Amino acid sequence: MRCSIRVWRGDEKMDSRLIMHRTSKVEWQESPVMVRGEGVWLYDEKGRRYLDLTAGNTRPVHIGYGREEVARAAYEQMVRLTYMTPMQYRNEPSLALAKKLGEIAPGKIEWFTFVCDGSEAVEAAIKLARHYNYFNGEKRRYKIISRRGAYHGVTNGALRALGSVLPMRHMMEPLGPGVIFAESPYCFRCPLHLSYPACDLACARDIERLIEFEDPEQIS
Template sequence: MTQQADSNVFYAQGWKTDYLHAEYGEGIYLYDHQGQQYLDAIGGTHCITIGYGVDEIAQAMVEQANKVSFTHKVKFTSDAQEELATLIADMAPDELRHVLFVTGGSTANEMAMQLAHYYHIARGKPSKYRVIGRWHSYHGRTTATLSMSGSLFARRSDMLHYQHDFPHIQAPHCYQCPYQHVNPECELTCATELARTIEQEGADTISAFIAEPIVGGAGSAITPPPGYYEKIREICDTYDILFIAEEVITGFGRTGKNFGIQHWDVSPDLITSAKGLSSGYAPMGCVILRENVAETFFASQRKGVPTFVTYSGHPISCAAALAVQKYIQQNQLIEQCQQRGDYLKQALSQLAYSQELMGDVRGKGLLLGVEFVQNKGTHQPLPRQQQFTETLVKTAFDNGLILRGRPGTGTSLDGDHILLSPPFVISETECDELVERLASSIKQTCKLTGLSS
């Protein structure tokens, strides 16, 4: 155990004073320095897909480090980078064929924003630079990605001075519909809102629309209704705006398909991804470009677009990601993710029957969200001062269950929810164990917060 007061590390989380040392990981479990076991129900932070401690990945990284540990992107490529790009192009929707490697989710989204602007510059429309985002979303910690984000909990308001003038539309959150409409009678008001916003803000200023196909931590698996992205695609085409599918969490199998957007019948212009790409074994992110977008750059008078960073395409990260994706294919883990996701969702739904506060269980594959409410009939959020999510996360940790939750799917900071994203290798027995630990943690939390369970 390390105390912040005795450490030279700046841990940033002001509310915490001591830190356990993670000693090793195996499958879905982490073990601390005292041998205490933790069931990792969030897969690191929604990144671990193949589980902890897979020896093949460590071997691939060592081999690459022994061959060449770094290459300057402007002059060299590596076998690992080339092979990984081909593998990703084969996994992505048809027209997305070109891959830019970066270091993580924030850099992927930052570069996608810049690429979208460069795309319009190359086509003689330099005034198109603003990105429309959605509320209840998170795209990263840089000031540009915070500007695209719509999470009150991420405290974007603290950084308002540095933020870009990027508009936001409401999230397609049917359980807490901001328009108080009901699907399908609503005819997708939340999607047509994009057209209205573009008209009001001026299409000549908008470069792109960015959305997580199924929302991650900021909305715990908010899943848009059928037809939503088809309508979004149509609107983007009408106004000459690029559609960025933000797949930092949903990419590489997490929702039971290669990419989350493939649950709808649309193809985006850019896909950004990170976490599952390397299953957390090395820092890694990417932007996948649609053929016609890449062609615009190849045909442009300007020589290249400066959208890479020192560690773009880092050979060891590429080797790790390549080994991870091969391991997933060899062990058919995306199919397994879908099947275990169905099993876990069913078990959570069953728990919700007997659990007063579990209002909504949602998501696809192994990206599942639970929203807690004080009234299941009206979906009324719990009072924020009750601190339900925070208490649940802490209680679960004491019970050896790693959870992550944030408030904020209501109209302000209210709306308690947790996002479950265990590794794809979780067994059915381990799913049962997860649900048991969750059930008892909810019960204890209700007692601690004075709520009835």
């Protein structure tokens, strides 16, 4: 099956209501339509320029927009091999990246797994911890400790561990069980209303009490 998609030419009115932004309110849907990027700048359909202070929000573009060498490398790889499932097979770019990460990452890390974004990384970490305990005969170790104030993403498992932007989590509940929350070690605005060092690391003791209350044998 073949289909054609018209590319915006700059002389057409674009209807931004065609796309529902998943984290925006309905009244915010009439947002600018971005058509190109250059370095740290974004340009909308009316030629207005914006300084992107979000690095693409939750999608990293820390190297900037419009990098021809990156586009060229992506093109060459897509011509050679667009995709290969990581479930059974390996591919050269992922092997090279894993090798490089092993060389520069702190500590001795021998295995890597690649995912698409932070939410998926959080879910993979939760599953990895639970699988490890399951196959080591400790099936009761399923509880995950998150922190109040922490952001982990918007997929189902990541939302369950979300300790900030709480309406995003509350509107989707009930979510899966097994995530508990500890206070954050945030000295600038201490959630326990204490000051370091007089606090005697009360936030660490809070985690200790939480583990004892929830049963150490159930912490993944």
